[in-house]
Amino acid sequence: MTVATRKPAAFDAPGAAAPARPAAHPLPVRIMHWLGAAAILCMILSGWQIYNASPLLPFEFPSWMTLGGWLAGGIAWHLAGLWLLLLDGLLYLIYGFASGHFRRDFLPLDPRLVLRDLGRALTGRLAHRLGHYNAVQRLLYAGVLVVVVFTVLTGLSIWKPVQFAWLTDFFGGYDRARVLHFSAMCLIVAFLAVHLILVAIFPRTLLAMIAGLRRQDEAEEKP
Protein backbone atom coordinates (compact mmCIF):
# COMPACT_ATOMS: atom_id res chain seq x y z
CA MET A 1 0.00 0.00 0.00
CA THR A 2 2.88 2.40 -0.62
CA VAL A 3 0.84 4.59 -2.96
CA ALA A 4 -1.88 5.28 -0.48
CA THR A 5 0.39 6.14 2.45
CA ARG A 6 2.98 8.18 0.59
CA LYS A 7 3.26 11.73 1.91
CA PRO A 8 2.79 14.52 -0.65
CA ALA A 9 6.10 15.87 -1.88
CA ALA A 10 5.72 19.59 -1.57
CA PHE A 11 2.09 20.43 -1.93
CA ASP A 12 -1.00 19.29 -0.12
CA ALA A 13 -3.51 18.00 -2.61
CA PRO A 14 -7.02 19.30 -2.01
CA GLY A 15 -8.78 17.02 0.39
CA ALA A 16 -5.57 15.30 1.48
CA ALA A 17 -5.71 13.74 4.89
CA ALA A 18 -2.42 15.30 6.07
CA PRO A 19 -2.96 18.58 7.98
CA ALA A 20 -2.17 21.61 5.81
CA ARG A 21 1.13 23.22 6.71
CA PRO A 22 0.95 26.98 7.36
CA ALA A 23 1.72 29.50 4.62
CA ALA A 24 5.40 30.33 4.17
CA HIS A 25 4.42 33.95 4.89
CA PRO A 26 1.19 34.71 6.79
CA LEU A 27 -1.25 36.97 4.94
CA PRO A 28 -0.65 40.04 7.20
CA VAL A 29 3.10 39.81 6.55
CA ARG A 30 2.52 39.61 2.80
CA ILE A 31 0.19 42.63 2.76
CA MET A 32 2.49 44.72 4.96
CA HIS A 33 5.53 43.65 2.92
CA TRP A 34 4.06 44.97 -0.33
CA LEU A 35 2.65 48.18 1.19
CA GLY A 36 6.05 48.77 2.80
CA ALA A 37 7.83 48.03 -0.48
CA ALA A 38 5.66 50.61 -2.29
CA ALA A 39 6.21 53.18 0.48
CA ILE A 40 9.99 52.69 0.58
CA LEU A 41 10.29 52.82 -3.22
CA CYS A 42 8.32 56.09 -3.15
CA MET A 43 10.50 57.48 -0.34
CA ILE A 44 13.77 56.56 -2.09
CA LEU A 45 12.84 57.91 -5.52
CA SER A 46 11.31 61.15 -4.18
CA GLY A 47 14.25 61.43 -1.78
CA TRP A 48 16.63 61.37 -4.75
CA GLN A 49 14.62 64.23 -6.27
CA ILE A 50 15.04 66.23 -3.05
CA TYR A 51 18.75 65.32 -2.88
CA ASN A 52 19.27 66.74 -6.39
CA ALA A 53 18.15 70.22 -5.22
CA SER A 54 21.28 70.48 -3.06
CA PRO A 55 23.57 67.45 -3.57
CA LEU A 56 25.73 66.39 -0.64
CA LEU A 57 28.19 64.62 -2.95
CA PRO A 58 29.52 65.64 -6.38
CA PHE A 59 26.84 63.72 -8.27
CA GLU A 60 23.12 63.89 -8.98
CA PHE A 61 20.60 61.14 -9.59
CA PRO A 62 19.44 60.99 -13.24
CA SER A 63 16.01 62.60 -13.42
CA TRP A 64 14.39 59.45 -14.88
CA MET A 65 15.26 57.68 -11.62
CA THR A 66 13.47 60.28 -9.49
CA LEU A 67 9.86 60.86 -8.53
CA GLY A 68 8.00 64.19 -8.54
CA GLY A 69 9.44 65.98 -11.57
CA TRP A 70 10.88 68.88 -9.54
CA LEU A 71 11.72 69.74 -5.94
CA ALA A 72 8.16 70.64 -4.88
CA GLY A 73 6.81 67.46 -6.47
CA GLY A 74 9.53 65.39 -4.80
CA ILE A 75 8.67 66.88 -1.41
CA ALA A 76 4.95 66.26 -2.00
CA TRP A 77 5.63 62.59 -2.79
CA HIS A 78 8.03 62.29 0.17
CA LEU A 79 5.49 63.77 2.61
CA ALA A 80 2.73 61.53 1.20
CA GLY A 81 4.80 58.33 1.18
CA LEU A 82 5.87 59.11 4.73
CA TRP A 83 2.37 58.37 6.04
CA LEU A 84 2.09 55.06 4.22
CA LEU A 85 5.52 54.08 5.56
CA LEU A 86 4.70 55.18 9.12
CA LEU A 87 1.33 53.44 9.15
CA ASP A 88 2.60 50.24 7.56
CA GLY A 89 5.77 50.25 9.68
CA LEU A 90 3.94 50.75 12.97
CA LEU A 91 1.41 48.01 12.14
CA TYR A 92 4.26 45.67 11.19
CA LEU A 93 6.21 46.40 14.39
CA ILE A 94 3.11 45.81 16.52
CA TYR A 95 2.29 42.63 14.60
CA GLY A 96 5.91 41.45 14.71
CA PHE A 97 6.16 41.72 18.47
CA ALA A 98 2.59 40.67 19.32
CA SER A 99 2.41 37.61 17.05
CA GLY A 100 5.88 36.33 17.89
CA HIS A 101 6.93 36.78 14.23
CA PHE A 102 10.13 38.62 15.24
CA ARG A 103 11.03 36.19 18.06
CA ARG A 104 10.24 33.10 16.00
CA ASP A 105 11.68 34.14 12.64
CA PHE A 106 14.46 36.68 13.43
CA LEU A 107 15.98 35.18 16.59
CA PRO A 108 18.55 34.02 17.49
CA LEU A 109 20.91 36.48 15.83
CA ASP A 110 24.10 34.49 16.33
CA PRO A 111 27.19 35.93 14.58
CA ARG A 112 28.77 32.45 14.31
CA LEU A 113 25.67 31.11 12.57
CA VAL A 114 25.69 34.15 10.27
CA LEU A 115 29.30 33.41 9.27
CA ARG A 116 28.54 29.71 8.84
CA ASP A 117 25.48 30.34 6.65
CA LEU A 118 27.24 33.09 4.71
CA GLY A 119 30.07 30.64 3.92
CA ARG A 120 27.55 27.99 2.88
CA ALA A 121 25.60 30.46 0.75
CA LEU A 122 28.69 31.69 -1.08
CA THR A 123 29.78 28.12 -1.82
CA GLY A 124 26.27 27.16 -2.94
CA ARG A 125 25.67 24.69 -0.11
CA LEU A 126 22.85 26.57 1.65
CA ALA A 127 19.43 25.04 1.10
CA HIS A 128 16.58 27.54 0.81
CA ARG A 129 13.39 26.46 2.55
CA LEU A 130 10.35 28.68 2.09
CA GLY A 131 9.17 30.19 5.35
CA HIS A 132 12.46 29.56 7.16
CA TYR A 133 15.15 32.21 7.39
CA ASN A 134 18.81 31.25 7.55
CA ALA A 135 21.09 33.24 9.85
CA VAL A 136 22.15 35.67 7.09
CA GLN A 137 18.52 36.39 6.24
CA ARG A 138 17.68 36.90 9.91
CA LEU A 139 20.48 39.44 10.24
CA LEU A 140 19.53 41.28 7.03
CA TYR A 141 15.78 41.41 7.71
CA ALA A 142 16.20 42.51 11.33
CA GLY A 143 19.00 44.87 10.26
CA VAL A 144 17.07 46.62 7.50
CA LEU A 145 14.17 47.06 9.92
CA VAL A 146 16.48 48.91 12.32
CA VAL A 147 17.90 50.97 9.45
CA VAL A 148 14.40 51.96 8.25
CA VAL A 149 13.49 53.10 11.78
CA PHE A 150 16.77 55.05 11.88
CA THR A 151 15.99 56.62 8.50
CA VAL A 152 12.54 57.73 9.68
CA LEU A 153 14.04 59.27 12.84
CA THR A 154 16.85 61.12 11.01
CA GLY A 155 14.24 62.25 8.47
CA LEU A 156 11.99 63.63 11.22
CA SER A 157 15.01 65.42 12.72
CA ILE A 158 15.70 67.33 9.49
CA TRP A 159 12.00 67.92 8.74
CA LYS A 160 11.39 69.41 12.23
CA PRO A 161 14.75 70.68 13.56
CA VAL A 162 12.91 73.18 15.80
CA GLN A 163 9.98 71.13 17.15
CA PHE A 164 12.21 68.03 17.48
CA ALA A 165 15.42 69.95 18.23
CA TRP A 166 16.37 67.32 20.84
CA LEU A 167 16.32 64.66 18.12
CA THR A 168 18.39 66.84 15.75
CA ASP A 169 20.89 67.42 18.58
CA PHE A 170 20.97 63.69 19.26
CA PHE A 171 22.08 63.08 15.65
CA GLY A 172 24.79 65.75 15.98
CA GLY A 173 23.00 68.78 14.51
CA TYR A 174 21.15 69.57 11.29
CA ASP A 175 23.99 69.01 8.81
CA ARG A 176 25.13 65.73 10.32
CA ALA A 177 21.54 64.46 10.57
CA ARG A 178 21.18 65.16 6.85
CA VAL A 179 24.29 63.11 6.09
CA LEU A 180 23.03 60.30 8.35
CA HIS A 181 19.64 60.31 6.60
CA PHE A 182 21.39 59.99 3.23
CA SER A 183 23.74 57.25 4.51
CA ALA A 184 20.81 55.26 5.88
CA MET A 185 19.15 55.46 2.44
CA CYS A 186 22.36 54.01 0.94
CA LEU A 187 22.19 51.07 3.35
CA ILE A 188 18.56 50.40 2.41
CA VAL A 189 19.41 50.54 -1.29
CA ALA A 190 22.32 48.11 -0.69
CA PHE A 191 19.92 45.76 1.12
CA LEU A 192 17.44 46.02 -1.75
CA ALA A 193 20.15 45.15 -4.27
CA VAL A 194 21.06 41.96 -2.39
CA HIS A 195 17.39 41.19 -1.71
CA LEU A 196 16.36 41.53 -5.38
CA ILE A 197 19.34 39.53 -6.67
CA LEU A 198 18.45 36.69 -4.31
CA VAL A 199 14.79 36.83 -5.34
CA ALA A 200 15.91 36.61 -8.97
CA ILE A 201 17.99 33.52 -8.12
CA PHE A 202 15.15 31.92 -6.10
CA PRO A 203 11.97 33.16 -7.87
CA ARG A 204 9.76 30.89 -5.78
CA THR A 205 10.38 33.24 -2.85
CA LEU A 206 8.60 35.95 -4.85
CA LEU A 207 5.69 33.59 -5.43
CA ALA A 208 5.66 32.81 -1.72
CA MET A 209 5.53 36.49 -0.77
CA ILE A 210 2.56 36.98 -3.11
CA ALA A 211 0.59 33.74 -2.89
CA GLY A 212 1.78 32.50 0.48
CA LEU A 213 2.54 28.90 -0.66
CA ARG A 214 3.23 26.35 2.06
CA ARG A 215 6.05 26.43 4.54
CA GLN A 216 8.72 23.82 3.73
CA ASP A 217 9.88 21.77 6.67
CA GLU A 218 13.17 20.10 7.42
CA ALA A 219 12.71 16.61 5.93
CA GLU A 220 11.26 17.67 2.60
CA GLU A 221 12.60 17.45 -0.88
CA LYS A 222 14.58 20.57 -1.69
CA PRO A 223 13.48 22.05 -5.00
Added chain:
Amino acid sequence: MKPSRPAAPRLADLRPELKRIERRLFLRGGLSLGALALLSGCDLSTDSGIDRALWAMLRFNDRVQAALFDPNRLAPSYPASAITRPFRFNAYYPEWQVRMVDADAWRLEVGGLVADKKPWSLADLRQLPQEAQITRHVCVEGWSQIGQWSGVPLHVFLRKIGADLRAKYVAFRCFDDYSSSIDMASALHPQTILALDFEEKPLDPPWGAPLRLRIPTKLGFKNPKYLAAISVTNDYPGGYWENQGYNWYSGL
Protein backbone atom coordinates in the same frame (compact mmCIF):
# COMPACT_ATOMS: atom_id res chain seq x y z
CA MET B 1 -5.36 -3.61 -5.91
CA LYS B 2 -6.47 -0.04 -6.46
CA PRO B 3 -5.47 3.00 -4.41
CA SER B 4 -7.96 4.14 -1.79
CA ARG B 5 -7.70 7.77 -3.05
CA PRO B 6 -5.98 9.58 -5.93
CA ALA B 7 -2.23 9.95 -5.48
CA ALA B 8 -1.05 13.41 -4.43
CA PRO B 9 0.43 15.43 -7.31
CA ARG B 10 4.20 15.23 -7.59
CA LEU B 11 6.30 18.37 -7.55
CA ALA B 12 7.78 17.42 -10.92
CA ASP B 13 4.31 17.50 -12.46
CA LEU B 14 3.70 20.99 -11.10
CA ARG B 15 6.98 22.51 -12.30
CA PRO B 16 5.76 23.70 -15.73
CA GLU B 17 2.75 25.38 -14.12
CA LEU B 18 4.99 27.01 -11.50
CA LYS B 19 7.31 28.31 -14.20
CA ARG B 20 4.32 29.87 -15.99
CA ILE B 21 3.17 31.56 -12.77
CA GLU B 22 6.66 32.86 -12.06
CA ARG B 23 6.92 34.27 -15.56
CA ARG B 24 3.54 35.97 -15.16
CA LEU B 25 4.65 37.51 -11.86
CA PHE B 26 7.84 38.88 -13.39
CA LEU B 27 5.78 40.36 -16.21
CA ARG B 28 3.52 41.98 -13.65
CA GLY B 29 6.57 43.39 -11.85
CA GLY B 30 7.72 44.87 -15.16
CA LEU B 31 4.32 46.45 -15.67
CA SER B 32 4.39 48.10 -12.25
CA LEU B 33 7.79 49.60 -13.11
CA GLY B 34 6.10 51.04 -16.19
CA ALA B 35 3.35 52.45 -13.98
CA LEU B 36 6.06 54.05 -11.83
CA ALA B 37 7.47 55.76 -14.91
CA LEU B 38 4.01 57.25 -15.53
CA LEU B 39 3.80 58.38 -11.90
CA SER B 40 7.05 60.28 -12.23
CA GLY B 41 5.13 62.66 -14.50
CA CYS B 42 2.99 63.65 -11.51
CA ASP B 43 4.57 66.91 -10.39
CA LEU B 44 1.57 68.89 -9.03
CA SER B 45 1.13 70.77 -12.32
CA THR B 46 -1.67 68.66 -13.81
CA ASP B 47 -5.28 67.97 -12.92
CA SER B 48 -4.73 64.19 -12.72
CA GLY B 49 -6.19 62.19 -9.85
CA ILE B 50 -2.72 61.54 -8.46
CA ASP B 51 -1.77 65.23 -8.49
CA ARG B 52 -5.05 66.02 -6.73
CA ALA B 53 -4.24 63.34 -4.14
CA LEU B 54 -0.78 64.85 -3.63
CA TRP B 55 -2.33 68.30 -3.07
CA ALA B 56 -4.78 66.78 -0.58
CA MET B 57 -1.86 65.16 1.26
CA LEU B 58 -0.06 68.53 1.35
CA ARG B 59 -3.13 70.09 3.02
CA PHE B 60 -3.21 67.16 5.47
CA ASN B 61 0.47 67.77 6.21
CA ASP B 62 -0.30 71.45 6.88
CA ARG B 63 -2.76 70.38 9.60
CA VAL B 64 -0.32 67.87 11.12
CA GLN B 65 2.45 70.48 11.23
CA ALA B 66 0.14 73.07 12.80
CA ALA B 67 -0.66 70.49 15.50
CA LEU B 68 3.07 69.76 16.04
CA PHE B 69 3.85 73.49 16.36
CA ASP B 70 4.56 74.48 19.96
CA PRO B 71 4.10 78.28 20.30
CA ASN B 72 6.49 78.33 23.26
CA ARG B 73 9.33 76.33 21.72
CA LEU B 74 12.16 78.56 20.54
CA ALA B 75 14.31 77.78 17.52
CA PRO B 76 17.88 76.99 18.65
CA SER B 77 20.15 80.05 19.00
CA TYR B 78 23.84 80.09 18.17
CA PRO B 79 26.89 82.10 19.27
CA ALA B 80 28.17 84.88 16.98
CA SER B 81 31.13 82.64 16.10
CA ALA B 82 28.71 80.22 14.37
CA ILE B 83 27.46 82.81 11.85
CA THR B 84 27.93 81.61 8.27
CA ARG B 85 30.22 83.81 6.17
CA PRO B 86 29.88 84.51 3.35
CA PHE B 87 26.10 84.39 3.59
CA ARG B 88 24.41 82.87 0.57
CA PHE B 89 22.02 84.92 -1.57
CA ASN B 90 18.79 83.21 -2.55
CA ALA B 91 15.67 84.31 -4.44
CA TYR B 92 13.61 83.15 -7.39
CA TYR B 93 15.96 85.22 -9.61
CA PRO B 94 19.75 85.77 -9.67
CA GLU B 95 21.42 88.36 -7.47
CA TRP B 96 22.02 90.92 -10.25
CA GLN B 97 18.23 91.29 -10.62
CA VAL B 98 17.73 92.47 -7.04
CA ARG B 99 15.45 95.51 -6.98
CA MET B 100 16.23 98.52 -4.78
CA VAL B 101 13.98 101.21 -3.35
CA ASP B 102 14.55 104.65 -1.86
CA ALA B 103 14.54 103.89 1.88
CA ASP B 104 13.11 107.32 2.76
CA ALA B 105 10.20 107.03 0.34
CA TRP B 106 9.44 103.40 1.18
CA ARG B 107 6.31 102.66 3.23
CA LEU B 108 4.94 99.40 4.57
CA GLU B 109 1.26 99.14 3.71
CA VAL B 110 -1.09 97.47 6.18
CA GLY B 111 -4.42 95.92 5.27
CA GLY B 112 -7.11 93.38 6.00
CA LEU B 113 -8.49 92.71 9.48
CA VAL B 114 -6.65 95.53 11.28
CA ALA B 115 -7.88 98.61 13.11
CA ASP B 116 -5.18 101.04 11.93
CA LYS B 117 -4.24 100.97 8.24
CA LYS B 118 -1.76 103.82 8.37
CA PRO B 119 1.39 103.02 6.30
CA TRP B 120 4.66 102.65 8.21
CA SER B 121 8.00 104.31 7.45
CA LEU B 122 11.35 102.80 8.48
CA ALA B 123 11.70 105.49 11.14
CA ASP B 124 8.30 104.50 12.57
CA LEU B 125 9.38 100.86 12.76
CA ARG B 126 12.66 101.79 14.49
CA GLN B 127 10.55 103.39 17.25
CA LEU B 128 9.07 100.01 18.21
CA PRO B 129 10.80 97.47 20.53
CA GLN B 130 13.55 95.48 18.77
CA GLU B 131 14.61 91.85 19.18
CA ALA B 132 17.83 90.21 17.98
CA GLN B 133 18.49 86.58 17.11
CA ILE B 134 21.23 84.33 15.75
CA THR B 135 19.35 81.42 14.19
CA ARG B 136 19.57 78.84 11.42
CA HIS B 137 17.99 79.64 8.07
CA VAL B 138 17.01 76.29 6.52
CA CYS B 139 16.38 76.28 2.79
CA VAL B 140 13.76 73.96 1.29
CA GLU B 141 16.57 72.70 -0.97
CA GLY B 142 18.34 71.18 2.05
CA TRP B 143 21.22 73.58 2.68
CA SER B 144 21.24 75.87 5.71
CA GLN B 145 23.18 78.80 7.12
CA ILE B 146 23.31 80.68 10.40
CA GLY B 147 22.69 84.42 10.42
CA GLN B 148 22.00 87.32 12.74
CA TRP B 149 18.87 89.44 12.38
CA SER B 150 17.14 92.04 14.49
CA GLY B 151 13.92 93.99 14.19
CA VAL B 152 10.36 94.37 15.45
CA PRO B 153 8.66 91.23 16.78
CA LEU B 154 5.67 90.63 14.51
CA HIS B 155 3.37 90.06 17.50
CA VAL B 156 4.26 93.54 18.78
CA PHE B 157 3.53 95.05 15.38
CA LEU B 158 0.25 93.14 14.94
CA ARG B 159 -0.98 94.35 18.33
CA LYS B 160 0.17 97.88 17.53
CA ILE B 161 -1.97 98.00 14.36
CA GLY B 162 -4.94 96.44 16.13
CA ALA B 163 -4.90 93.24 14.09
CA ASP B 164 -7.59 90.60 14.65
CA LEU B 165 -5.35 88.01 16.35
CA ARG B 166 -8.03 85.35 15.89
CA ALA B 167 -7.70 85.62 12.10
CA LYS B 168 -6.15 82.63 10.36
CA TYR B 169 -3.43 84.13 8.19
CA VAL B 170 -0.90 86.92 7.89
CA ALA B 171 -0.01 87.58 4.25
CA PHE B 172 3.06 89.35 2.86
CA ARG B 173 3.41 91.10 -0.50
CA CYS B 174 6.84 92.12 -1.74
CA PHE B 175 7.96 94.75 -4.27
CA ASP B 176 9.95 92.10 -6.18
CA ASP B 177 6.62 90.40 -7.01
CA TYR B 178 7.22 87.69 -4.42
CA SER B 179 4.57 86.80 -1.85
CA SER B 180 4.01 84.41 1.02
CA SER B 181 1.75 83.84 3.99
CA ILE B 182 1.88 82.24 7.42
CA ASP B 183 -0.55 81.00 10.06
CA MET B 184 -1.45 83.34 12.95
CA ALA B 185 0.09 81.05 15.61
CA SER B 186 3.48 81.21 13.86
CA ALA B 187 3.05 84.97 13.31
CA LEU B 188 2.69 85.45 17.07
CA HIS B 189 5.78 83.33 17.90
CA PRO B 190 8.32 85.44 19.85
CA GLN B 191 11.11 84.82 17.29
CA THR B 192 9.03 85.93 14.29
CA ILE B 193 10.34 89.41 13.51
CA LEU B 194 10.10 92.15 10.90
CA ALA B 195 13.87 92.35 10.41
CA LEU B 196 15.46 95.76 9.81
CA ASP B 197 19.07 94.72 10.49
CA PHE B 198 21.32 91.92 9.32
CA GLU B 199 24.52 91.44 11.35
CA GLU B 200 23.73 94.63 13.30
CA LYS B 201 23.60 96.84 10.19
CA PRO B 202 20.55 97.94 8.17
CA LEU B 203 19.69 95.24 5.65
CA ASP B 204 21.67 95.37 2.40
CA PRO B 205 19.76 94.80 -0.86
CA PRO B 206 20.68 91.08 -1.19
CA TRP B 207 19.22 90.40 2.26
CA GLY B 208 15.88 92.07 1.62
CA ALA B 209 16.37 95.83 2.15
CA PRO B 210 14.68 97.67 3.62
CA LEU B 211 12.46 95.17 5.51
CA ARG B 212 12.02 91.39 5.52
CA LEU B 213 10.26 88.77 7.58
CA ARG B 214 12.55 86.56 9.65
CA ILE B 215 10.77 83.45 10.98
CA PRO B 216 13.21 80.76 12.20
CA THR B 217 10.38 78.25 12.80
CA LYS B 218 9.76 77.96 9.05
CA LEU B 219 11.74 77.15 5.90
CA GLY B 220 13.65 79.93 4.14
CA PHE B 221 11.09 80.59 1.40
CA LYS B 222 8.56 81.51 4.14
CA ASN B 223 10.88 84.46 5.06
CA PRO B 224 9.89 87.00 2.38
CA LYS B 225 12.32 89.83 1.65
CA TYR B 226 11.61 93.32 0.18
CA LEU B 227 8.30 93.69 2.05
CA ALA B 228 5.73 96.10 0.61
CA ALA B 229 2.51 95.14 2.39
CA ILE B 230 1.17 93.06 5.25
CA SER B 231 -2.43 91.96 5.57
CA VAL B 232 -4.40 89.95 8.08
CA THR B 233 -7.05 87.69 6.60
CA ASN B 234 -9.20 84.59 6.96
CA ASP B 235 -9.01 83.78 3.24
CA TYR B 236 -6.11 81.48 2.34
CA PRO B 237 -3.59 83.82 0.68
CA GLY B 238 -1.12 81.23 -0.73
CA GLY B 239 2.16 82.58 -2.04
CA TYR B 240 4.62 82.61 -4.94
CA TRP B 241 6.09 79.11 -4.32
CA GLU B 242 3.13 77.75 -2.35
CA ASN B 243 0.80 78.20 -5.33
CA GLN B 244 3.15 76.08 -7.45
CA GLY B 245 3.18 73.17 -5.02
CA TYR B 246 5.63 73.87 -2.23
CA ASN B 247 4.14 72.81 1.09
CA TRP B 248 2.36 75.88 2.50
CA TYR B 249 2.99 75.35 6.23
CA SER B 250 6.66 74.33 5.83
CA GLY B 251 7.29 74.52 9.57
CA LEU B 252 10.60 73.48 11.07
